[in-house]
Structures are given as C-alpha cells and as structure tokens.
Amino acid sequence: xxxxxxxxxxxxxxxxxxxxxxxxxxxxxxxxxxxxxxxxxxxxxxxxxxxxxxxxxxxxxxxxxxxxxxxxxxxxxxxxxxxxxxxxxxxxxxxxxxxxxxxxxxxxxxxxxxxxxxxxxxxxxxxxxxxxxxxxxxxxxxxxxxxxxxxxxxxxxxxxxxxxxxxxxxxxxxxxxxxxxxxxxxxxxxxxxxxxxxxxxxxxxxxxxxxxxxxxxxxxxxxxxxxxxxxxxxxxxxxxxxxxxxxxxxxxxxxxxxxxxxxxxxxxxxxxxxxxxxxxxxxxxxxxxxxxxxxxxxxxxxxxxxxxxxxxxxxxxxxxxxxxxxxxxxxxxx
Amino acid sequence: xxxxxxxxxxxxxxxxxxxxxxxxxxxxxxxxxxxxxxxxxxxxxxxxxxxxxxxxxxxxxxxxxxxxxxxxxxxxxxxxxxxxxxxxxxxxxxxxxxxxxxxxxxxxxxxxxxxxxxxxxxxxxxxxxxxxxxxxxxxxxxxxxxxxxxxxxxxxxxxxxxxxxxxxxxxxxxxxxxxxxxxxxxxxxxxxxxxxxxxxxxxxxxxxxxxxxxxxxxxxxxxxxxxxxxxxxxxxxxxxxxxxxxxxxxxxxxxxxxxxxxxxxxxxxxxxxxxxxxxxxxxxxxxxxxxxxxxxxxxxxxxxxxxxxxxxxxxxxxxxxxxxxxxxxxxxxxxxxxxxxxxxxxxxxxxxxxxxxxxxxxxxxxxxxxxxxx
Numbered sequence: 001x002x003x004x005x006x007x008x009x010x011x012x013x014x015x016x017x018x019x020x021x022x023x024x025x026x027x028x029x030x031x032x033x034x035x036x037x038x039x040x041x042x043x044x045x046x047x048x049x050x051x052x053x054x055x056x057x058x059x060x061x062x063x064x065x066x067x068x069x070x071x072x073x074x075x076x077x078x079x080x081x082x083x084x085x086x087x088x089x090x091x092x093x094x095x096x097x098x099x100x101x102x103x104x105x106x107x108x109x110x111x112x113x114x115x116x117x118x119x120x121x122x123x124x125x126x127x128x129x130x131x132x133x134x135x136x137x138x139x140x141x142x143x144x145x146x147x148x149x150x151x152x153x154x155x156x157x158x159x160x161x162x163x164x165x166x167x168x169x170x171x172x173x174x175x176x177x178x179x180x181x182x183x184x185x186x187x188x189x190x191x192x193x194x195x196x197x198x199x200x201x202x203x204x205x206x207x208x209x210x211x212x213x214x215x216x217x218x219x220x221x222x223x224x225x226x227x228x229x230x231x232x233x234x235x236x237x238x239x240x241x242x243x244x245x246x247x248x249x250x251x252x253x254x255x256x257x258x259x260x261x262x263x264x265x266x267x268x269x270x271x272x273x274x275x276x277x278x279x280x281x282x283x284x285x286x287x288x289x290x291x292x293x294x295x296x297x298x299x300x301x302x303x304x305x306x307x308x309x310x311x312x313x314x315x316x317x318x319x320x321x322x323x324x325x326x327x328x329x330x331x332x333x334x
Numbered sequence: 335x336x337x338x339x340x341x342x343x344x345x346x347x348x349x350x351x352x353x354x355x356x357x358x359x360x361x362x363x364x365x366x367x368x369x370x371x372x373x374x375x376x377x378x379x380x381x382x383x384x385x386x387x388x389x390x391x392x393x394x395x396x397x398x399x400x401x402x403x404x405x406x407x408x409x410x411x412x413x414x415x416x417x418x419x420x421x422x423x424x425x426x427x428x429x430x431x432x433x434x435x436x437x438x439x440x441x442x443x444x445x446x447x448x449x450x451x452x453x454x455x456x457x458x459x460x461x462x463x464x465x466x467x468x469x470x471x472x473x474x475x476x477x478x479x480x481x482x483x484x485x486x487x488x489x490x491x492x493x494x495x496x497x498x499x500x501x502x503x504x505x506x507x508x509x510x511x512x513x514x515x516x517x518x519x520x521x522x523x524x525x526x527x528x529x530x531x532x533x534x535x536x537x538x539x540x541x542x543x544x545x546x547x548x549x550x551x552x553x554x555x556x557x558x559x560x561x562x563x564x565x566x567x568x569x570x571x572x573x574x575x576x577x578x579x580x581x582x583x584x585x586x587x588x589x590x591x592x593x594x595x596x597x598x599x600x601x602x603x604x605x606x607x608x609x610x611x612x613x614x615x616x617x618x619x620x621x622x623x624x625x626x627x628x629x630x631x632x633x634x635x636x637x638x639x640x641x642x643x644x645x646x647x648x649x650x651x652x653x654x655x656x657x658x659x660x661x662x663x664x665x666x667x668x669x670x671x672x673x674x675x676x677x678x679x680x681x682x683x684x685x686x687x688x689x690x691x692x693x694x695x696x697x698x699x700x701x702x703x704x705x706x707x708x
Contacts, residue, residue, distance in 0.1 A: 333476055
C-alpha cells in the first residue's frame with residue numbers, strides 16, 4: 001500500500017478494492033457490510049424509525065480530543081439520540097483529496113470504529129471518492145443514520161411553561177478548541193473538544209422513565225441557537241442564569257480576547273434538555289453517572305415573560321436578551 | 335502575591351452589588367458619562383450595568399469604534415483595491431462586513447476576490463511571503479491600540495525586503511475626536527470613561543488636557559464589569575468633590591506614560607494627517623495618521639492613487655449615527671433602529687460593527703433598560 005491516497009484509490013478498480021478491504025473492512029467490518037451487496041438490508045425492531053444525515057468538514061482535521069472521524073460518528077449518533085432513537089446503522093461516504101496521507105486516513109477510521117463502539121452503531125454501507133488536489137480540504141465525511149425510536153414525542157415544539165432547562169456539559173469547548181488550533185491563531189491551550197456520543201446517557205434517561213419534552217445537541221450556533229430555536233418554535237420564553245451555565249475559564253478567556261460569546265460556540269457532545277421541574281433531580285442524578293454528562297447543570301426555566309425570546313440573567317441580577325448568533329464569527333479589533 | 339483570577343475576579347457578584355449600592359448612595363445628581371470606547375459600550379450592555387445603576391447616571395456612547403467612524407469613501411477605497419487583479423486585501427475584524435457605496439468586502443469575497451480577515455496584523459507578512467507574485471494590501475484600521483502593530487508589520491516588511499506589501503492607513507486617534515465632540519459646545523457630557531487598550535499604549539497622560547479644558551473627570555477603566563462599576567464610582571466621587579482629574583482605575587495595565595517602545599515605533603513610520611473625515615462627525619484636524627513620505631513606495635494611497643474613488647459619501651438621511659457618536663442621541667432615538675436598520679442589513683455603521691453602539695443595543699438591549707422601548 002502506498003503511503004498516500006491516489007486518484008486511483010477512488011477509481012473503482014483494484015486499488016479501490018484494496019483500500020476498502022485493507023482499511024474500511026478491517027476496522028468497520030460487520031456481517032451486513034461484509035456482504036458487499038449494492039445496498040444494505042436492515043432489520044429494525046421499532047415501527048418508527050429516525051433517519052438523519054450530516055456532512056463533516058473541519059479545519060484542522062485533527063484537534064485535541066478528537067478528529068473529523070470521531071465527529072462524523074458522534075454527530076449522527078447524537079442527531080438520532082436527540083429524537084429518543086437508539087442509533088442502529090450508519091452509512092459513510094468519504095471524499096478524500098488526492099495525496100492525503102494513508103496513515104492519517106487510518107487514524108480517522110480507527111477513531112470512527114472506537115466511537116461506534118460507544119453506542120453500538122454500525123456502518124453498513126459506504127462510498128469512497130478521491131478528488132484531484134484542491135477539490136476538498138483534506139477530507140470530507142458524510143454519515144447518514146437510522147435509529148429505532150424508543151421514546152416518542154420529544155420535540156422542539158413540546159416546551160411548556162414551568163419546564164426546567166438542563167445543559168449537560170461545559171459550553172463552548174469544541175468551538176474554542178478548534179479556534180485555538182487554527183493556523184492563524186496558534187494559541188497555547190489545553191482545551192479539548194467535548195466531542196462525544198450521547199446515546200448511553202439518553203438511553204439511561206429513557207430507562208429511568210424520565211419525562212423529556214425536548215432534547216437537542218448544541219452544535220453550530222451553540223447553546224444560544226438551540227434556546228432561541230426552542231423559544232420560537234414552542235412560543236415560550238426561556239430564562240437562563242449565567243452563573244449556572246458551566247463555562248471553562250479558558251473558554252471565557254478566549255472569548256474575552258477575541259470578543260466572542262461562549263454561548264455561540266459550537267459543541268459536539270453537549271446537549272440541552274427541557275423537562276418538567278419534577279424530573280430535574282432524577283435526571284441530574286442519571287446524567288452525572290456518565291463522564292460526558294457529568295457536569296450537567298440546571299441552568300434555567302421556561303416562562304411567559306418574553307415569548308419567543310431567551311433572557312440571560314447575570315450573576316448580579318441584571319438581564320439581557322440572548323440573541324441568536326448572526327453572520328460569521330469575526331474577531332474584535334482592539 | 336495571591337493568584338488573581340483575571341476573569342471571575344472582575345465579575346464577582348458580591349463586588350458588583352456592593353459597588354452598585356455605594357454608587358446609589360453617593361450619586362446625588364444627574365451625571366452623563368461618555369464611554370469613549372466601543373469595548374466599554376459592550377461591557378455596559380452585555381452585563382446590564384444600567385439596570386444596576388441609579389437613574390441619574392446615563393451612559394453616552396462615544397466615537398471609539400474604528401469600523402463605525404470609517405467614512406464610506408474609504409470603504410470604497412478598500413473595495414477598489416480588492417478589485418485590482420492579482421491582489422490580496424487583508425483587514426481586521428468586521429471591517430469586511432461594512433457596506434461602502436455599492437458593495438462590501440464580504441460580498442466581494444463571495445464574488446471571488448481574495449480578501450482575508452486577520453486575527454493578527456502580523457499575518458500580513460506570512461501572506462506576502464506565501465504569495466510573492468501577488469500584491470498584498472493591508473487595509474489598516476484602529477485607534478492607538480492597533481497602530482503599533484501596523485508599524486511592526488511595516489518594519490518587518492522592510493527588514494525582509496518584501497516588495498509586495500502595501501498599506502492603506504486609517505489609524506485614528508482618541509484625544510482629537512473627544513476634543514471635537516466637546517469643543518462643539520452642544521455635547522451634554524459630565525465625565526469620561528477612558529479607553530482600556532488605547533491607554534495601555536498611550537498612557538493616561540493624553541487625557542489630561544481634556545480633563546482640564548472641559549472640567550470633566552476622566553477615569554481610565556478596564557473592560558470587566560467591576561472595572562466599569564468602580565470607575566463610575568470614582569467619577570461620582572470626583573463630581574461630588576468638584577474635581578476634574580484623570581484617574582487610572584485600570585492600573586493593572588495602564589501607566590501615565592504608556593508603552594514608550596510602541597509610541598517610538600509609531601513615530602518612526604507615521605505622521606499626522608492634516609485632517610481626516612470621521613463618519614457621522616466630519617473633518618477633524620490631526621485626528622489620524624498616514625505613512626511618512628519616506629515610505630511612499632509602500633503607501634497604497636500613493637501607489638494606487640489613480641484607482642481610488644475621490645467622491646465623499648454621506649450616510650442615508652434617516653441614519654443618526656453621527657448624533658449617536660457625538661453623544662447627542664441614543665440608538666432608540668433613531669427611527670430606523672431595529673426596523674430598516676439591523677445587523678444583517680445595516681444602514682449606518684454603528685449597526686455594522688459588533689463594537690458599534692447600535693449593534694450593542696440591538697444585541698443586548700431593550701430589556702428593562704433605561705430608555706428602552708419594550
């Protein structure tokens with residue numbers, strides 16, 4: 001095997017077959033995938049099936065605590081999980097830039113395998129394209145997934161007056177980590193992405209029969225985007241307390257330096273939960289059992305003061321609207 | 335020395351509430367405080383400080399946002415330069431979002447022009463080295479804070495013998511702008527919050543003539559919420575005692591003399607312009623810098639003079655950014671605020687930059703705030 005990916009690896013011939021067998025089958029291998037048919041034939045236990053897709057591009061491809069491969073698995077697993085669905089099967093398509101290093105591709109594939117083990121999901125179909133240099137930035141990955149809906153009715157429309165809002169981790173770590181590692185910034189930082197598959201903690205919430213009204217992972221647009229979307233979709237007001245929202249000190253520092261808000265930074269393993277107040281204690285107890293949700297905190301509630309808006313209360317009691325993120329994130333000037 | 339938490343240490347709710355209580359107790363008259371710098375506008379709005387303060391303390395938002403005060407014709411300069419063949423235009427922050435007479439740098443970038451939004455001005459050097467066959471134009475903006483960085487870029491370019499870097503200099507200066515606002519006689523301002531980062535470079539001595547001439551206290555304040563609250567208290571106390579002095583609340587970073595090395599560097603490469611047109615305010619004498627004639631070969635305004643538009647452009651009649659920058663009006667006084675003029679489609683520059691007063695009001699405002707309309 002050559003040490004770089006060549007156009008011929010995507011040509012469909014012998015090199016493609018060898019890449020599939022020596023790399024993808026080696027790490028992703030399962031009964032369905034190894035059948036090598038034109039399409040995977042699946043058996044699902046539930047009548048209701050959740051189905052989603054997402055494409056992943058990130059620069060840099062490798063960052064503290066993960067890489068694009070881990071993101072591509074956790075991202076789709078989490079999208080299914082947010083609908084109360086057990087992630088079952090994924091498809092995976094790679095778009096690889098000619099000249100990409102084989103070892104790096106293997107590193108990505110291995111971390112995808114490891115991430116799948118955490119939720120038990122399987123890749124059952126795949127595709128590989130190699131494009132000429134400059135066609136993509138290193139590698140793009142698309143994953144689509146299906147899951148069995150175990151808990152129905154979880155929806156952005158389902159928030160009600162009096163609901164409590166929980167966040168399951170420190171916010172902004174992924175966005176800040178990626179930003180710090182960008183070539184033009186080169187900030188020294190130990191910040192790690194929060195990238196994680198959240199299915200196990202959600203399964204535990206479902207098993208504990210905790211009533212959940214809405215669930216969403218706070219990816220692009222961060223916590224701010226999710227809360228605003230909920231407030232608008234359910235036509236309720238959401239009130240959150242800044243003092244209770246966990247934010248790593250390093251993230252705060254970076255936001256100060258560049259003029260950003262941690263609530264607008266992307267997360268890749270942090271979700272928001274809206275649920276009845278009576279369920280909060282039980283839910284927090286369950287969430288704290290899992291490493292990825294061990295920092296869960298009650299951050300606010302649903303009220304009717306400003307319908308469709310999110311109000312952020314400072315630690316000294318003054319308030320402001322938390323606006324949904326707009327435009328591209330541009331650093332402050334001075 | 336005990337370890338200081340540089341973030342939470344300056345956002346302590348106990349201190350915030352205590353400072354608010356003291357200010358409420360000691361402030362006995364109406365005080366209009368101009369925060370000169372857009373960074374302070376943000377702190378005030380983001381942390382909801384007016385809700386903590388008594389009604390007779392009013393913040394007036396000053397001209398300290400480098401993007402806001404950029405007249406449209408100079409944005410058109412940036413656009414003309416970016417449209418030149420074989421050119422990379424580099425600039426800072428949300429300069430790329432501001433519309434000129436026809437387009438913005440952001441739209442030009444989408445059309446295929448090579449426009450870079452920098453994190454650090456020094457990145458210009460690397461861009462020029464990586465693209466030896468292209469002209470790199472650095473559209474330099476900012477107050478005294480960012481000027482030394484432009485000087486460093488120039489120095490590096492000279493040292494490395496880079497022939498493909500050109501500078502379009504828009505560096506402006508705080509004292510002349512404040513003087514222009516106060517000397518008009520119609521500004522209702524009793525005291526100033528002095529800028530944080532500008533003062534790190536210049537030292538707080540630059541405000542001494544202002545305090546003296548207009549009998550206004552100036553307190554140089556840090557950007558954290560307790561910094562601003564403590565500075566407001568210092569202003570209240572000066573006014574209660576009939577004083578008008580320059581005080582330095584931001585002593586952890588600012589000295590009277592400032593960063594002498596940075597000042598020397600600026601003097602080496604830059605000289606004052608006779609005048610500079612500030613968006614919304616108009617011509618202010620000696621309020622901006624340009625490259626010294628010795629560096630004309632790197633001065634984009636000299637080298638590319640023939641393609642730079644010369645027509646002066648004013649804002650839409652409805653836009654009151656000028657009055658807002660002068661402290662004569664609040665964003666809420668504007669008829670188009672948050673209606674025809676919103677961050678994604680700004681009519682005036684105060685709505686464009688995240689450091690602008692209107693953008694700060696739009697983003698954080700109108701909730702239980704004094705002067706707010708529900």
